[in-house]
Amino acid sequence: MIDPVILQQGSDWRAQAEVFEEIFFVFLALGTLVGTIVVAYTLWNVYKYRDDGDRSDEEFDAPVVGELPTGQGGPKAKKLFLSFGLSAIVVISLVVYAYGLLLYVEQGPDTGDEGNIEITVEGYQYGWAYEYPNGHTERGELIVPADHRINLNITSRDVWHNFGSSRLRIKSDAIPGEYSQTWFSVSSETVREQGGNATYLVQCFELCGPGHSAMKGQITVLPQDEWEEWYANTGNGSASASIRGSGVAAPSGVSA
């Protein structure tokens, strides 16, 4: 289901999707394991200590109405702390592990800033507008080159939106008056595998009004030369509803 959006450019670049899949897998595996053990252990004991009516009354200290609780610590406190300690170790090591990868996701791969493309994303009811470094504004479709790190600065014109692409595993809040950041990058191999251009669905992940369900967009990744050709034709401050409607010659790969 998830494309291998992996950057293999001779460095240790990892896409957010790859990082997510790794952590998700580890959590899912451990979560299932721990959950199964705890639930199975509980069910087994509930079955074992069911009241089947033929247990002797000796050694059974039945509670009575109106008693005050005694033995606040209880004889099993030791076992309690052992289980608690174990679960704490599992949870804390999981989170420490995930935190190391968070630092990577927050910073993104180090590219020396050469070739990074900064794009401002503005959410509105109900769509997305993208502003390129040259001032060109695009609506609906974000067109970017492969093999570049794309930095998104995300904001909103009206209400609180959330810009996200499930397949790229990127997401960030679009809040009026605020700028949040995320980044992504798609390798040229991926673009080739997708048949010349790679497209990714963009959805809004925060309720923003009656049109929320239909607030969709698209990220299109082109091979670098095609993108440069397209980008060179976007004049200063020009705006176009979409690449096809703009009158600009569509790069050859896009028609697929």
Next chain:
Amino acid sequence: MSELPPTTSVKRWLVTTNHKDIGILYTITALFFLLFGGVMALLIRLQLWDPTSQILSGLAYNEAVTAHGLIMVFWFLSPFAFGFANYFVPLQIGADDLAFPRLNALSYWLYLFSGVLLAISFFQGGTLSAGWTIYAPLNVPMYTPSIGSTGAVLALAMFVTGTTASTVNFLTSIHHSRAEGMGIMDMPMFTWSMLTTVWMMLFAFAALLAVGLILAADRVLGSVYFSATEGGSLLWGHLFWFFGHPEVYIVFFPALGVMLELFQTFSGRRLVGRKWVIISICLIAVQSFLVWMHHMFLTTINLEIKTLMMATTIGISLPFDLVVFALIYTLIKGRIQFTTPFLFAFGALLLFILGGITGVFLGAIVLDYQFRGTYWVVAHFHYVMFGGATALFGGAYYWFPKITGKMYDEFLGKLHFAIFFISFNMVYFSMFLGWETPRRVFEYNPEFQIYHQFGTIGAFVLGLSFFIMFYNFAKSYVSGEPAGANPWDYSRTAEWAVSSPPPLENWPNRPSYASGKLEFVKDYVPDGGPAMRTDDNGDVATDGGDSHSAHISEYPYWDKHPSHASIWPLALSLALGITLFGFSGFADAVTVQLGETAMQSNVVISNALYPVAIVVGLVGLLYTGVKWGLEDFYAPPTEFAERWPFDGVEKVKLGMWFFLASDVIVFGAFISAAVFVRYNAGWMTWSPLTESLPGLINTFVLITSSFTVILALVAARRKSRQGLLATLGATILLGFTFMGIKLWEWNHEIFDRGVTISANAHGDPIQASIYYVTTGLHGIHVLLGLVIAIFLFVRAYQGHYLDDERPIEYFGLYWHFVDIVWVFIFPLFYLF
């Protein structure tokens, strides 16, 4: 005071102040809202049946989503738990009733009428459609313009008001009325869970009240908090989630308390590691206020804060681990009886384990980034909140015999559980499978259709399973087997020591745990003196010098019975409901056209209904408030009680302190909002809107009035009627002086300088909004204080308060508080 009619009379249920009656009212009303919210849920599920075709418009779908969330979280979960709390907390701690019975009735009626307001909002052009999280700025009229949206916000504010009253009541009861010998660590676990719940509520709901009032100001009066780009959206996020995260535990803890009770009762075992469980839930209650920004990981908060919040979030999961293990180990070596209540409690534990594990996923920020706004979150919180509520249904079966005196049908109960548990997992586990669907979206990826259709089928089965419960309860109530006082083999808590249902005043004689177990003690009542407890040597034991003992003589309880009926809680709630209904349409019905001066301004009324409702409601509030104050309602404080850690604090004073503590949070939220927005706008770019001189004069006026209130108390203690009238009169005069200067200042700002609540000729409009709304809230507090002061003045003129000056003292506490708040407001708005 009127007599309490029998339970067969309708009037009984309108006037009752008895905690058990109100518990029943809460439970039944909450179940009604379960159906209401359930219908909303089924509408959502129908819409999700097909990813392309729709039965609801986008707006109607959003209304259904919003109403479902609001109703289930506010109007169902908490009140359902509070039904049991009302009924059983006083019984479990050995009290006759809650500390303030009329206030308890008021809480219920505020709850009911707030629900009525919410229902009305559907017919006022459509109810709120911004989601139950009501994110800004979708919540302002520009984006959600219907009157019903305002109505729903005001309904929520009214609900929270009732909840705050309830919180004060429970805190005072549990800290003031525990039977002799029941130390705080001896309390039953359900009571413990309710105590921690109400402590969280005291602070969390105050924050919600504040943010609700600010939103109401935006929607009704035209302030611009949440549409401001100077941090308005994030302000909502912070304030809402400061409430919202504790709220998760507020709805879960009562269910946890039921689990803790039922696991013990149906295994015949005592809770393992009881002390550690109590410490854990106290820790969770405190920590719940330190994790709220984990709901905002994708906003612009910085990495340092995210890291801190991740750590606190993981920290809060650890005490839960301990509680879960304690529950499991309690069962071991027990004699587990698979009754319906136990099945529900045990099912709740399993569901909660799954909810907890999937919650740890959300604690890892990288995962949270992708889960944010998806069905993973929806599935997770349903497993936690509704999974927890599963135990509450167990509680309903567990306590049904106590409340009705009849046994429920065990077969139907188990059938309900089986269908409930299976369909529950059908609905919510399918959400994990289709988790990549964005929340609140109905045009989704067809890949996930199979999961959503499976969930929809489950939802209808789940909904229908409740009718088995309703049928079971109705049938058993009419023709069930008599249950007797204690139908369970291994119950421990005191509610099972009295008949089913318990008598009106609960106990045959005074309950006491002084000997280490529950006994009913006959107190020695000497002629002409208060009841006295004698110890083994026959000496009179003292109460640790409680101040209230001096006032006992006024209410000799052996010839004056406690009151159980009052119509004023219902009347007051109705009046508030009418007032708020009026305010819901105020902005649409009334337009103010500003002229050169106040005299030249015009008020245009396009729809008389709403302004008339406001006037009628306000007059009603004043009338019912005065009648309430004059009513001779006797709710005696418990004579011999455990009060740690508030020994020696009189009942009403303790209640007053709790109320003021919540009010501190309300003002704290308003002042934090002012600071937060100003920080976002650039602190130094703002200078005070107003001149400082009127504010300075007002500061002196208010501080002086604090002294006159102290003098009033001194005069009352000296039994000087003239002195009391003079000092109270001076206080009132100073209060009016303050309001007069305030009025002049506002008039000056509006007409001479062009600064109104939504426009500012000299800077950011939000600065003007903050100034008017914050000082306005304080002004309303002063005004309310003046109403009370005038009431006291008239009563003092009639000769009251010379024998019992406590009302003067309590009013003084409130008045000092209002003055202290001003000391914080003054520098913020007038100096810097």
